[in-house]
Amino acid sequence: MDEDVTAVTAGLVCAHHHLYSSLARGMPPPPKVPANFLEILENVWWRLDTALDLDMIEWSAKLGALDALEAGTTAIIDHHESPRAIEGSLSVIADAVNEVGVRINTNYGITDRHGVDGAARGLAENDRYLTELAAAGASQSGLRTGMVGVHAAFTCSDDSLAAAADLAARHGVGVHIHVAEGPDDIGVEDRIRDLTRDEWLLIHGVHLPTDHGLRGTIVHNPRSNMNNSVGYADPARFSNRVALGTDGIGADMLAEFQLAYVKQRDQDVSATPDAAWSWMASGWELFPEALADSVTWSYSTIEPWHVAFTPTIRAIDVDINGEPALRDGVATRVDADEVRAKAAEQAVRLHRALES
Template sequence: MLLIGNGNLITRQQENDFIKDGCVAIDGQLIKEVGTTASLKAKYPEAEFIDAKGGLIMPGLVNMHNHIYSTFARGLSINGYHPKDFMDILEGQWFRLDRELDNKATYASGKVAYLDSIKNGVTTMFDHHASYGEIDGSLGELSRAADELGMRTCLCYEVSDRNGEAQMKAAVAENVSFINAVKKRDNDMQQAMMGLHAAFTLSDPTLEYVKAQTPAGTGFHIHIAEGLADVQDSLAKYNTPIVNRLLNMGILGKKTMAGHCIHIGPHEMEILRDTDTMVVTNPESNMGNAVGTPAALKMFNDYGILIGMGTDGYTNDLLESYKFGNLIHKHHLADPNAGWTEIPAMIFGNNPKMANRLFDTKLGVLESGAAADVIVVDYQAPTPITAANYNSHILFGVNGRMVNDTIINGQVRMRNREVVGVDEAKIWADAQAQAQLLWQRING
């Protein structure tokens, strides 16, 4: 039995969502109960106790869209790379990078990304992978990295026509292989989706092939209308909007996740709503790529689409993205009231709901029977913390590097900022060595 107490407990339950001097009791892989520190310490006097020291005790965070393969782009300078638009960014940086990624680099980047996620309080990560330098076994390398760090993760491989039919089919096969491997696991720590890049790099015959190969009940993870070129391609080649085309191809549905959805119209939003397709928005990445601001608040409020938030490889600090998500819509709409309630609802409410369309163990809430995924944040408030204002405290006062302890699936993975049972120095050293080799391959 493990108790985590003496803190401001944010349960994210609909009722009893905040407990002053709260405590959570963990028994095995699940939460036993929540209550006050005094009551649970009295009830379980022999339990190990983690003292939050007046900080925040929260459910572990869920990152709904990441790109681990982008890890080694940090600090990278590519000869002749001077992008003018999003297509230049894709072709000049990301496609060049993933064409040189081999399994050694994939594994090393996975170790770093999962390590960094744990340090930032992210306990579940949905990743969208590409490594056309070595496709076969690449998801297995990420899976191995996740197992070694004790991270909960959902993986897929980005199918695309951009490197020819043989590699497209190899990417599909890698997805299918991992989907089948996940079904044989005896725990709920890893799940799988069928990854698709974006409509403009996927022909109709390819989508038909993907559909035929995808095991029944599997969802798709795809970028939609991240840039205008994707929109223009669909209209020019197929005389139909992207979402309509994907509907016709049978890609949408309750377990499918659409990334970005920046340049879509009302009718496409209706289709996403009516098919119960999930949407994930990525504010920092959108700003960095200068691709525009999605109508995320409209999708949330007017259409009732289940929309969450990811980091898209820009960072592993989801709380940093919380700040950007709050700001981008205020700035874009010139409305100081925009996003106050919607953005925290997306991150802290919808992300776990979306994840639970794939994972069986209840995520994102501290209550009896839910996943024992818990974080402790070293935050001392200058003003009172209450049930009415704790999201505001998180927004303005907390970032990922303030996470002190991370518990995943009932296991303490980080204690006092030190990741347990892991040689961090070796992980960073291996990453730097693999990154250097990758950079050399990219620049010839």
């Protein structure tokens, strides 16, 4: 192979991210060791999202976007929650990600965990942001879009689920919702089946029956599912389109593809890299603007049978929306050292809040 030859592809898409979790690295241990998935939520993620303020959200989003850019991911579909800093949070995220140069689709994940008023405020933030996007119109150039978010059905009343579906329909977008991730959400398909539409993103689907009858794209997050010990989704069994996300553990989609493949093969010796590659490629159907972006890689052949067995493939140059965003592995629109330093400062604030 000629080492001087490099491959060029479209920008990659992370079909499910939690940018607010970018500051979680190095966070203090939870007050008790979680024994199951619900305790992971209660003792880790629900404590973290409650501690967030708008400054933390801004720098967490910038750090997550920078990580994505350096991995050749030019479009992120984000799912956000910050119950003490709801109003304006989606615009803060969009501004921060776009400043790095990356495309963003974000939403606020409503929940009744903080009462009816909390759910209503989450819906209002989705409505405000989507209205803001509609007013901006074509000037956004595909750099920011949105959906309506739902945390998970088991944390929402039927009325809240119906309200989210209605708001999404009024704005002509889909709903982005965690579905059957853990055993606490088993049977969710019966609650949302009549609400779902083709534009919906159904995240995880680990405990969905194969014949669930839900409309929408199922987003597989193998690294997160393994980390949370919730089981294997076996996404090849679904007739729905399947896409690939990270659930907040970075946005390196080539690495996520590699893990998706080896996890599938661990369950089925006949599996090849092609299925997992098709899941990653589905991101372009969800965020087609990324097809106009350009990534030059450190390796000569970006295709499933090469990437599955080739470690540390890096993005060298990235152009987004026709403008340079990465050159020789270095971000061109922001100072990467400053982003990481400012994010570290906010992480210290966040971790202190968690300790208290």
